[in-house]
Amino acid sequence: SINDFFLKVAKAKPNSIKFLRSDNEQIIHDLTSKQTEIIQADDVNTNNTDAESTNCVTQWIEKKSRYPWLFCSKQKIGCEYCKEIGTLKTVKKRGVEISKEWSMCTVNEGNHLKKQTRLANLRNKVKKHSDSFAHQHAYEIKKEKESEKIVKNFEAKLHKNYVNTEYIFRTAYYIAKNNRPFDDHFKLIELQKANGISLGSILHSRYSATAIIDHIATKMREQLVKNIIDCGAKLSVLIDESTTLSSKTSMVVYIKSAISNDEPIFMFLDLVELDNQLAVNIVDKLLACLHKCGFDETFLQKNWVSFVSDGASVLLGKKNGVAKRLKDKYPLIFSWHCMNHRLELAVNDSVKDVTATNHFKAFLDSLYALYNRSPKNQNELKTICIELDMIFLKVGRVLDVRWVASSYRAVQAIWKIF
Numbered sequence: 001s002i003n004d005f006f007l008k009v010a011k012a013k014p015n016s017i018k019f020l021r022s023d024n025e026q027i028i029h030d031l032t033s034k035q036t037e038i039i040q041a042d043d044v045n046t047n048n049t050d051a052e053s054t055n056c057v058t059q060w061i062e063k064k065s066r067y068p069w070l071f072c073s074k075q076k077i078g079c080e081y082c083k084e085i086g087t088l089k090t091v092k093k094r095g096v097e098i099s100k101e102w103s104m105c106t107v108n109e110g111n112h113l114k115k116q117t118r119l120a121n122l123r124n125k126v127k128k129h130s131d132s133f134a135h136q137h138a139y140e141i142k143k144e145k146e147s148e149k150i151v152k153n154f155e156a157k158l159h160k161n162y163v164n165t166e167y168i169f170r171t172a173y174y175i176a177k178n179n180r181p182f183d184d185h186f187k188l189i190e191l192q193k194a195n196g197i198s199l200g201s202i203l204h205s206r207y208s209a210t211a212i213i214d215h216i217a218t219k220m221r222e223q224l225v226k227n228i229i230d231c232g233a234k235l236s237v238l239i240d241e242s243t244t245l246s247s248k249t250s251m252v253v254y255i256k257s258a259i260s261n262d263e264p265i266f267m268f269l270d271l272v273e274l275d276n277q278l279a280v281n282i283v284d285k286l287l288a289c290l291h292k293c294g295f296d297e298t299f300l301q302k303n304w305v306s307f308v309s310d311g312a313s314v315l316l317g318k319k320n321g322v323a324k325r326l327k328d329k330y331p332l333i334f335s336w337h338c339m340n341h342r343l344e345l346a347v348n349d350s351v352k353d354v355t356a357t358n359h360f361k362a363f364l365d366s367l368y369a370l371y372n373r374s375p376k377n378q379n380e381l382k383t384i385c386i387e388l389d390m391i392f393l394k395v396g397r398v399l400d401v402r403w404v405a406s407s408y409r410a411v412q413a414i415w416k417i418f
Contacts, residue, residue: 067126069139071105077122078105079129085138096137102129164200167192172212185209224259224267225294233258235295236306238266238338239286239315239322241277249274251282253289256306269293279314283325305332310341 064070069080079102101107107125109118129135144150171188174180189204203212228235236256243249253269270293272285290300307323309315315322316335323335351357371377385392 063126067130069135070126073105075108076105077107077126078102079135079138081138081142082135085141096134098134098138099129099132102135160198161200164198165203167197167199168203168208169212169216172209173216175209176213176216182206182209182213221269221293227259228257229294229299231258231261232303233261233264234306235300235304236264236308237286237290237304238308239282240310240338241274241312249277251285253286277314279317279320279322279325282314282322286322286326300330302332304330305334306336307333308336308338311337311345 060072071078071080071083079099082098082103083105085098107122107129109122112118112121168189171192172185174188175182175184183206185206185208186204189199192199202208234257238254238256240252241249242252251272251274253272254266255269256264256266258264270289272289274285275281291297307326309322313321316337318324323333327333327335351361371381382392
């Protein structure tokens with residue numbers, strides 16, 4: 001049988017060939033050439049005595065040294081490269097047809113009566129397959145696989161995607177930093193493409209810009225809060241209430257603290273929607289906001305030293321205001337009436353005492369109503385200013401509820417024009 005034949009060869013040449021058999025494979029070690037060859041011999045018929053139908057081990061080793069891709073199974077030969085590559089879908093897409101006989105190990109020497117003719121036929125098949133385009137193509141794919149070319153190409157493609165995403169994130173950050181509308185995101189992307197910069201094909205819409213800016217703001221806030229906590233810096237909280245265009249009450253939360261033990265700076269923390277304007281609700285929402293951003297109770301007890309707001313009774317009330325409730329829970333806090341609000345109130349009180357300004361205020365309000373609500377009047381005024389070689393300045397509301405700066409700009413515009 002084939003097994004007995006291999007055993008005889010192994011005993012005859014113990015120094016050059018060692019034989020080891022397992023249930024599914026026979027391993028032949030050629031110590032002279034320092035190569036290890038695996039001969040598959042699944043389901044070998046031990047009762048088959050036709051030893052002449054196979055080559056001897058010495059001839060097989062010689063063929064393997066010349067054609068390392070050969071392997072045998074069930075007394076037939078096949079191609080390892082075609083077997084490994086033939087199942088890939090990419091090979092079919094490239095228009096290459098892998099031989100099923102060689103990939104499935106079903107190639108034999110034929111049925112001719114003469115042994116020499118059968119061996120010559122088998123040699124011709126091996127030589128023809130070795131020179132075939134399909135076999136060479138399979139060999140090239142195997143080389144690429146062993147050299148990890150696919151992995152390297154994938155890593156290069158992944159790195160390119162990372163770079164493209166980085167460019168897009170910088171573009172979105174520019175929009176937020178310079179208070180530009182989100183619609184500019186797509187326009188800036190197109191501009192950079194026109195300049196030859198590759199930015200991929202995703203994350204180009206204004207909705208993507210919104211999500212990116214929100215993500216960047218969240219990560220920056222996390223880093224700032226972590227730095228404040230690690231440095232043990234003191235914390236001051238400033239809040240102000242406002243009503244949106246949809247008539248929803250919201251609360252703007254700012255904090256002032258030192259970053260990396262530097263000078264304290266103001267930082268926007270969050271915009272919180274309020275269910276109502278009661279002191280209890282404002283305190284709960286404020287504490288929930290601070291906790292969500294990373295400030296735990298231990299840190300707030302030791303480092304929250306100041307609370308700043310306008311002078312509304314719900315905020316600075318002595319008995320039941322927000323500042324009083326926070327003071328009871330965090331003893332280190334002292335409350336402070338916002339200086340900008342106090343200045344606004346002082347200016348309004350002063351204007352009320354000086355009645356002569358009422359005529360000036362009425363004059364400015366009439367100008368504002370005349371030109372601000374009518375684009376036609378604005379265009380006519382602008383045309384007249386151009387003809388007279390005068391500066392065209394828009395007039396805003398003056399001495400309104402807020403702020404002093406807006407009143408100053410309106411008065412300054414009138415002063416320059418007249």
